[in-house]
Amino acid sequence: MDSLVIEKQLPSNSIELTKLVHICSQCTRTFKDINNFREHLFQEHGELGVNVRQCHLCSYATLLKSKYDCHIRCHLNNRVLRCQKCNYSTINI
Incomplete structure (x- = not known):
């Protein structure tokens, strides 16, 4: 350091x-x-x-968990599946 x-x-x-x-x-x-x-x-x-967090969907990497979590949400927002008959939703991985 x-x-x-x-x-x-x-x-x-x-x-x-x-x-x-x-x-x-x-x-x-x-x-x-x-x-x-x-x-x-x-x-x-x-x-x-030591604690590099690497995105498994692209080449993004960071040391900070908060930045990693925020980045992953960007990917997941595109994969949300919602039921048209009720309020159920899930993530398509």
Whole structure:
């Protein structure tokens, strides 16, 4: 993994806050969230993570479960079958 920096700030009430900042060594972008940092490394620089989620219907891949779930719903929206006589619906896989 790339650089991790501890950034200190002194707000107006003088209590010291410490936050972790992840810095990409390839393009110097900074991230406060580790998951966004890992996704950036994967999407922008092709660095593979342990938990790559690969779509079984196309070439899409991501590290984030939320993005994967959203992507899969795009495929499934085209496969919904609805009964014309009642409210039943199912997904055609």
